Amino acid sequence: MEHGEGTNFKFVRWEKYDVISTAYDYVYVTFDAKDPVSGSVFSFQTLLNEDSSPDCPVMWSTLACRIKCDDAVHARWDDKAVDDFYKDAMPKWLSDEELASDDKKNYVVQESEWQENGWLHLFTEIAFYSKTNNELTAPPPLEIEKVVVVTKEDTEEGHEKLKAQNAIFYVSYKYNGESSEWARDHKAVIRKTTDGKPGHMYLEVVAAD
Template structure:
């Protein structure tokens, strides 16, 4: 009698497994039919798991089927800006002086935010060589901080996996929360270890005044510009062709780093 009960129980379990298998097979058929209906059926999906192809940069695996990211050599300003930000982060962390030449291709992977994978040509002025460079950037905006850029990778082209997790616990609370307000005249004129005034003039912008605020202990004033975590108060003037912008402007820039290679977070608030 006990043997019959066990056998019956096993038969029911096997029957449930077969039902699940049949449901799964039907679901696969349904998905395949749907793909064919929308002309998305690819009978021979290419294998992109090859050496030298980087996920996100060379292959977009966020869609089905995966697709190669094609070189377009475009002139989109935003993509060029993202590439330059990645080069800036690399130069800052590695002590290099790489220059932006042009971008080759990009792909966008959207989750809660947009992650932009950019491949570009960069130039090393020391060796006068041009090489392929990769940078991953996340852009976000909100009412209290119109522009927020997170550089999560900046490297000479390779197929290594990207560590795109930002470690917020590694950043001092001094640099978190809402963006600070513009400094008062007294604070701008203050001369102590937190503040350093710089005058530069790169066209078409004329930088009239920069005040750097940082908690990092640096003895020399110019070393504050090399702080990994800092807040910049910038007064600048536009000297370009558009007369509409030809006046004094203010900007607050907060830069933080979590200690990981290729990671840099910029928050920018501009004022007229």
């Protein structure tokens, strides 16, 4: 979990969880997070808005992600601030040639990188849960096999694309759990966008197999 200027906080414990249903479901989550460098523990606030559909089972917008405070939340998503490249229908799975290519737009993520960035494994878990309709309650034993990042953001180094503000992730992974129904290779397309406001992120996930 990143906050501020790249600070990686670690989840400690749940504190509070509320759901308010109007036209959409708003989920208010308060939890403790730890700064692994200083050892300090903070109370953290997150506000999620869920707007899923049968064609895209996960469509979440994070409207707040911050150390607990009394400041007002910017609860309105600015869709106009997102590049058209990341809008409309979710993209299809890439061809084998595209999955293998490292170029200006595509980046094949190294194994060491997805091991160092726990949020990428979290994205994969979200993709798996959406596929199984949350039937499995225990944390699933998933093994990431390949990740390709596609983004329009121009970076000097290819590995910097992994942390692009707007990107599409093509993830191949395997379920190694006890459920024989899901014990096979899986694919997911995950699109992450931001509108430039602090704490805002939009996440869309579809299964590609």
